[in-house]
Amino acid sequence: MIISVASGKGGTGKTTVSTSLALSLEGKVQLLDSDVEEPNAHIFIKPEIKNVENVSILVPEVDESRCTFCSKCQEVCSYKAIAVLPSKNGAPGKTLIFPELCHACGACSYLCPEKCIKEVKRNIGILEEGARGNVEFIHGKLNIGEAMAPPLIRAVKGRIDREKTVIIDAPPGTSCPVIASIQGTDFCILVTEPTPFGLNDLILAVEVIKQMEIPFGVVINRSDLGDKKTEEYCQKENISILMKIPFKKEIARAYSKGTTIAEGFPEYKKEFKKLYHKIKEEAEK
């Protein structure tokens, strides 16, 4: 089963839940951190990294000696990543490529009538793989200044082994990197906190997940801070509250040092196992 852990709002405890869940389960477990902009799960899992790979996307490169400056590539590029300066008064033209605008769709190279565009790799980040006990760990790190996270997220998800229990720590929010992360998962845990911000962003996340038709449930973190509106919302919308984690300064302090709840407070392992079984039941409904 593939479980994604997401949250509309950042900082609600997504990584706390995903890492503690991974460390509480027996058998073969895979933890994927797909928050490639700000990966954090490794801080808590402390895996031994065994493999590092560059992740790249394919961007066009033009062989100008064969280019006729017909502008076809520019016409078909929806991202305005190609500019053709036609030949003028005998002077040769130029075809300019702006790789940081390219989404690597492949249209230009395929449609070039002269077949003079080839695709070359452009690195956007790295993927690291490692393990800690029974937990296999994979995450991606987006290069600084790089805007496009989804291709790296897809590379991380390419490591999914369906034979294992797969847990994906998704980025916060509701935009494309989140969608890329939770798409194709069997169940999504939405982690929230019972504050007005938490609820506002939870509602947005619920709308996204409903549209994606993925079964989901809610974990309320720091459940005793804030107000009751989050629980009322869940009841009204018939959303199951899978778990509640109260606020404890000791938990917050352990977290700040990179210790998960499951390890710092082993009595919680039982709770996370229960969470897993509840998810299994919900997913099979």
Place this chain on the structure above:
Amino acid sequence: MKICITSQGNSLESQVDPRFGRCQYFIIVDTDTDEAVAVDNLNKDGLGGVGIQSGQFMAEKGVKAVLTGNVGPNAFQTLSAAGIDVITGVTGSVKDAVEKYKKGGFKPGAGASVDSHFGSRGGER
């Protein structure tokens, strides 16, 4: 020879627009005949690649030099590929800029004068 000045208005009395890609108007002046044409910048509200498109437009118009406040890296790359001189840091009225250019008062810049997205924040540093 044709030169282009980015402008906030459509006349020679208008002020130079500090942005290249997202300027309000391009004023194209023939330095031999003093004939001037103001062209509305159709790219100014585009969502991306605006500097590149404005650069291509300059090439299409056969402009030899661009006088503006600032250009970003993509626009600079496009303009220089087209063999167009780029003169940045130009302020004041379009008319004065043209006069100063004719007297050889400007030197082309060696690179982009600002980072990407300069124009989308209104041309302010």
Place this chain on the structure above:
Amino acid sequence: MKQIVVISGKGGTGKTVVTASFAALAEKKVMADCDVDAADLHLLLKPTIKERHIFKSGATAFIDKKICISCGKCRELCRFDAISRDFIVDTISCEGCAFCSFVCPEGAIKMRENTTGEWFISSTRFGPMVHAKLGIAEENSGKLVSLVRSKARELAQEENLDWVIIDGSPGIGCPVIASISGVDVALVVTEPTMSGLHDADRVIKVARHFNVPVKLLINKFDLNEEMSGEIENYAKKENVEIIGKVAFDEKVVRAMVEGKTIIEYTDNKTTQVIKEAWHALSR
């Protein structure tokens, strides 16, 4: 006119609470909420919407089943796995590249423009605010951020305001780059946790990559003073000025529940530190 953006790298560090406090403290300003896919600033500023606009961006492929001959060309070439076996476009996966529409031998694929969100100009008790709502599961948040920023800036110019105060988005990707590029100063709000430091470091590097000056504020610093010390050492090493250390304060949540900024809610050590931070930032 100066632009200040509040960012965090990691979510949940108190970025929006700090932004809203600055809204209460600054004079002659416009607020811009650039956290467009999880906007929260409106919960504290309670804007009254004056103008509402549709945001259109990008396109999605649509296959006309009456014309489609199921040849499979589009499916074979789509790099985003957005076309199903029965030739229906998965609108969530479609990147809008239009490759399929160019190669379809029957001309059965059309590109349809997306309505990806809405943006608003509003008034609040602290002055004007520009904000937006990205449609559900939509992309191009970076472009919407750019739009919100340019409208806020225009408003500041028209009304002769001194400040554009921007609530940035979490992460380091396209919406963040769009939020910070070209601002006068970026304030990074972090917390004394290993993740907080890790993420602050990444976002500070992004800001510097785009030549934006950075300052730091440590929120809930007393939750782990040792870690706060580490952040201070980091700041010294990286030459980043720390303009405030705010202690954990349950009143922040209580103010939020009442829909108020902490500045309006109480007058205590927390508000004192935030006021000093604003002075340090705005001098």
